[in-house]
Structure formats: C-alpha cells, structure tokens
C-alpha cells in the first residue's frame with residue numbers, strides 16, 4: 001500500500017494544549033464531564049481535555065469540539081474511538097482498492113488449482 005499512510009487517514013492536526021486552552025475548555029463546559037455529565041472536582045479528580053469528536057474521526061481541534069472529561073471516562077471513549085477509526089481506515093482501503101488480496105480465490109484465475117466442468121480438481 002504505497003500511497004496510503006495507515007496512521008494519517010482522516011486525522012486532523014492537533015495544536016499545543018496550553019494551560020490557557022485547558023482553562024478555556026474547562027470554562028466552556030463549566031467543569032462538567034462531557035462524557036458522563038457529572039461535575040469534575042478539578043483538585044481531587046484527574047481530568048483531561050477530550051475531543052468530543054475524535055481527531056482521527058475527522059473532529060476539529062477547536063474549543064467547540066473539546067470538553068473536560070474524567071480520565072476514567074475518557075479511557076473508554078478513546079478505546080471505542082480507536083476501534084471505529086481503525087474500522088473506517090480498513091473500509092477506506094478496501095473501497096479505494098488500495099489493498100491486494102492476501103490469497104487468491106480458491107480455484108480463481110490466480111490460483112494454482114482449477115476445477116474442471118466435471119468437478120475434477122487439477123493443477124493449472
């Protein structure tokens with residue numbers, strides 16, 4: 001697959017997350033987790049800035065697409081996002097015809113074996 005970089009299909013660029021941007025994201029959501037809708041205690045609980053629509057799924061790296069989330073909530077979402085992105089990439093590769101089949105179809109033109117009209121299996 002020379003023309004498709006598996007790592008970068010559909011992924012948006014990520015800007016630096018400065019303390020000011022973290023504060024901006026926190027203020028926009030009023031300190032409420034965007035995943036479970038419960039308040040985050042910023043002092044006692046670990047939280048991260050979450051992209052509501054993941055960058056790898058075409059989401060923007062923009063405050064409108066960002067919100068604070070409990071670290072534990074984000075872990076589950078990130079895992080699900082990776083699963084969906086990997087699936088989207090596999091589909092895109094297949095739809096573009098960018099992959100080559102690993103094995104020839106049984107008894108297809110590329111196969112070493114063929115089935116005659118009488119049903120006998122012979123070497124090509």
Ligand SMILES: [Zn+2]
Pocket residue numbers: 033034035036037038069070073
């Ligand atoms: Zn949460």
